[in-house]
Amino acid sequence: MALEPVTHLKGVGKETAAILNELGIYNIQDLLMYFPYRYEDFRLKDLVETPHNEQITIEARVESHPAVFFMGRNKSRLQVSARSGRHIVKVVFFNQHYLKNRLLPGTFITVTGKWDRGRQTVTASNVKFGPKEQNQDFEPVYRLKGNLHQNRFRKFMRQALDQSKGQLVDNLPKDLRERYRLLPIDDALEGIHFPKDANHMKQARRRFVYEELLMFQLRIQALRKARREHEKGIAIQYDLKKLREFISRIPFELTNAQKRVVNEICRDLKSPFRMNRLLQGDVGSGKTIVAAIALYACVTAGYQGALMAPTEILAEQHFASLEDFFEPMGVNIALLTGSTKTKERRQILEQLEKGEIQVIIGTHALIQPDVMFHRLGFVITDEQHRFGVEQRRILREKGMHPDVLFMTATPIPRTLAITAFGEMDVSIIDEMPSGRKQVETHWLKKEQLHACLAKMEMELKKGRQAYVICPLIEESEKIDVQNAVEVYEQLKSIFHGRYEVGLMHGRLHPDEKDRVMRAFKDGKIHVLVSTTVVEVGVNVPNASFMMIYDADRFGLAQLHQLRGRVGRGNYQSYCVLLANPKSDEGIERMKSMTEITDGFRLAERDLELRGPGDFFGKRQSGLPDFKLADLVHDYRVLEAARNDAAKLVNTEQFWKDDEYKGLRKMLEKSGVLSGERMD
Ligand code: ADP
Ligand code: MG
Numbered sequence: 001m002a003l004e005p006v007t008h009l010k011g012v013g014k015e016t017a018a019i020l021n022e023l024g025i026y027n028i029q030d031l032l033m034y035f036p037y038r039y040e041d042f043r044l045k046d047l048v049e050t051p052h053n054e055q056i057t058i059e060a061r062v063e064s065h066p067a068v069f070f071m072g073r074n075k076s077r078l079q080v081s082a083r084s085g086r087h088i089v090k091v092v093f094f095n096q097h098y099l100k101n102r103l104l105p106g107t108f109i110t111v112t113g114k115w116d117r118g119r120q121t122v123t124a125s126n127v128k129f130g131p132k133e134q135n136q137d138f139e140p141v142y143r144l145k146g147n148l149h150q151n152r153f154r155k156f157m158r159q160a161l162d163q164s165k166g167q168l169v170d171n172l173p174k175d176l177r178e179r180y181r182l183l184p185i186d187d188a189l190e191g192i193h194f195p196k197d198a199n200h201m202k203q204a205r206r207r208f209v210y211e212e213l214l215m216f217q218l219r220i221q222a223l224r225k226a227r228r229e230h231e232k233g234i235a236i237q238y239d240l241k242k243l244r245e246f247i248s249r250i251p252f253e254l255t256n257a258q259k260r261v262v263n264e265i266c267r268d269l270k271s272p273f274r275m276n277r278l279l280q281g282d283v284g285s286g287k288t289i290v291a292a293i294a295l296y297a298c299v300t301a302g303y304q305g306a307l308m309a310p311t312e313i314l315a316e317q318h319f320a321s322l323e324d325f326f327e328p329m330g331v332n333i334a335l336l337t338g339s340t341k342t343k344e345r346r347q348i349l350e351q352l353e354k355g356e357i358q359v360i361i362g363t364h365a366l367i368q369p370d371v372m373f374h375r376l377g378f379v380i381t382d383e384q385h386r387f388g389v390e391q392r393r394i395l396r397e398k399g400m401h402p403d404v405l406f407m408t409a410t411p412i413p414r415t416l417a418i419t420a421f422g423e424m425d426v427s428i429i430d431e432m433p434s435g436r437k438q439v440e441t442h443w444l445k446k447e448q449l450h451a452c453l454a455k456m457e458m459e460l461k462k463g464r465q466a467y468v469i470c471p472l473i474e475e476s477e478k479i480d481v482q483n484a485v486e487v488y489e490q491l492k493s494i495f496h497g498r499y500e501v502g503l504m505h506g507r508l509h510p511d512e513k514d515r516v517m518r519a520f521k522d523g524k525i526h527v528l529v530s531t532t533v534v535e536v537g538v539n540v541p542n543a544s545f546m547m548i549y550d551a552d553r554f555g556l557a558q559l560h561q562l563r564g565r566v567g568r569g570n571y572q573s574y575c576v577l578l579a580n581p582k583s584d585e586g587i588e589r590m591k592s593m594t595e596i597t598d599g600f601r602l603a604e605r606d607l608e609l610r611g612p613g614d615f616f617g618k619r620q621s622g623l624p625d626f627k628l629a630d631l632v633h634d635y636r637v638l639e640a641a642r643n644d645a646a647k648l649v650n651t652e653q654f655w656k657d658d659e660y661k662g663l664r665k666m667l668e669k670s671g672v673l674s675g676e677r678m679d
Pocket of ligand 2: 288
């Protein structure tokens with residue numbers, strides 16, 4: 001029945017069928033699952049309470065004879081006055097002068113239109129004669145094509161619903177429906193297309209959102225399960241006693257969040273499945289020590305660990321801090337980058353292959369063909385989005401089936417994280433070590449540049465350093481942005497003879513970039529003018545001031561990353577946003593930055609302001625298109641669906657019982673059960 005072609009519907013011929021096909025509708029079931037994207041709201045509203053310019057529906061009695069004005073050939077304006085309750089309003093119709101004979105005094109109408117409070121006028125978009133009918137609060141509006149109009153489409157839908165009633169198989173098993181009090185399929189379809197009232201619509205939507213998210217999570221969980229079963233992993237039996245000792249030597253107490261993620265990671269290490277985990281933590285939340293603990297655990301089990309960073313500077317930074325932890329424990333740790341000298345490199349490779357080096361930190365240099373490991377068990381990649389899938393694969397394959405942990409300082413709201421990185425487990429450090437000074441953030445207009453520079457100079461006088469961030473390196477014709485080179489020249493002349501100014505941007509030769517960064521680290525450069533290349537992980541604790549030109553051109557996540565470059569030492573730090581935003585959203589972003597310091601809260605804000613599509617940028621969104629679900633508002637449902645799916649795929653009933661046949665069929669349709677791969 002549900003699979004009958006649409007041509008079986010009355011009124012659907014070849015031509016209409018072709019249009020329906022274009023919409024992806026081939027059979028009755030496709031049609032039923034083609035949901036409205038909005039509804040006309042015909043609920044009666046109160047004239048006094050409805051705001052200016054909003055849509056309103058009222059019942060009214062015509063009081064005056066209609067007045068018709070013609071304006072040019074086909075244009076007309078018809079006006080009557082009408083009484084609605086105790087109010088007299090004007091009702092205006094454009095280009096419908098033919099209504100003249102029906103809108104006579106005493107006629108009862110239900111009229112919908114835009115409400116002009118000041119003029120007490122409804123500009124009608126819809127009129128029905130007589131009082132409002134029951135169960136007509138909402139009318140579905142569909143995305144259609146060609147000359148297929150809403151009314152005709154609604155009639156097809158009505159027909160399809162009536163014919164299929166009582167014959168559809170519900171994909172959602174009864175126990176899930178009952179647990180969440182979800183409408184059964186017939187009622188839900190009725191409610192999504194022709195809701196009786198607002199609640200009916202809401203309940204129908206709730207059911208389909210859950211179904212959609214459950215299917216989405218089932219796909220992910222089924223893939224995960226298949227992968228776990230087919231891919232060998234290693235159970236890293238670490239030495240708990242030694243690990244405890246290592247942790248007790250750390251000069252500070254781990255935060256609760258750090259303890260939690262250490263446990264999550266250690267559980268994965270020990271399990272026979274391959275770890276595929278994403279570790280998220282805001283800048284400064286203490287990911288490095290978590291990485292150190294995990295690497296050490298791996299070493300106590302007799303395996304080698306590797307940590308790969310996207311730049312030499314970051315690799316060196318990691319090496320410097322891990323060395324401090326590992327040296328006293330007698331762990332042999334090495335650094336391998338592009339600038340490691342040939343002789344030293346040869347030596348490192350030898351020791352690595354023999355297993356004498358237990359932990360190696362490096363850049364892409366770690367994935368050269370001649371780098372061999374003795375017994376690689378665990379790989380951490382820092383700032384995972386900078387590495388391609390391919391590079392990660394090469395490194396993984398150097399070991400047997402090493403556990404893999406991806407670390408990122410880009411806070412991604414949990415809903416997005418478990419959606420976009422669905423096949424990974426996600427650990428989040430959502431707590432800062434106590435006693436951190438927050439970066440004081442101010443928003444100034446560009447005209448206030450001098451005030452900003454004065455503040456900067458005060459910091460420089462104290463011996464601190466400063467970043468000046470410019471959006472783009474070269475002036476493009478259209479966009480009015482500051483030119484980094486120009487800013488650099490300006491500041492150089494302002495600070496001439498007093499402070500050293502350096503320039504950093506993406507077009508510099510890598511050696512030159514390194515030279516500049518090092519000079520800044522060593523305090524030889526006081527003011528670093530830079531594009532966003534300083535964004536990731538650079539640690540210069542003496543830098544206490546950052547000024548960001550045209551800050552409104554950045555997204556919140558990126559601004560937060562940039563701001564994370566200061567406030568890394570013991571000094572009170574400052575971030576000044578220099579911007580004259582033109583849009584409300586831009587103003588909102590500047591305000592959010594001055595008010596919110598927590599990266600995850602900012603990320604949630606960003607998601608609200610820009611929506612999930614823009615959050616990652618089009619480039620690598622990895623987000624599916626949902627029909628109804630909205631990741632911002634439906635996150636609770638997403639969490640529930642995720643838990644349910646994870647449980648379901650591990651039960652026997654799910655794979656056998658008739659109850660779950662509908663869900664299994666949909667999984668099959670999506671290709672998951674036929675051996676599709678994700679990585
Ligand atoms: P991330 O890599 O997450 O940006 P780091 O690991 O570099 O952060 O840690 C930032 C600083 O905080 C380091 O100096 C580190 O020693 C310190 N730190 C980490 N965890 C704690 C903690 N629980 N208590 C106090 N200081 C901590
Ligand atoms: Mg770090």
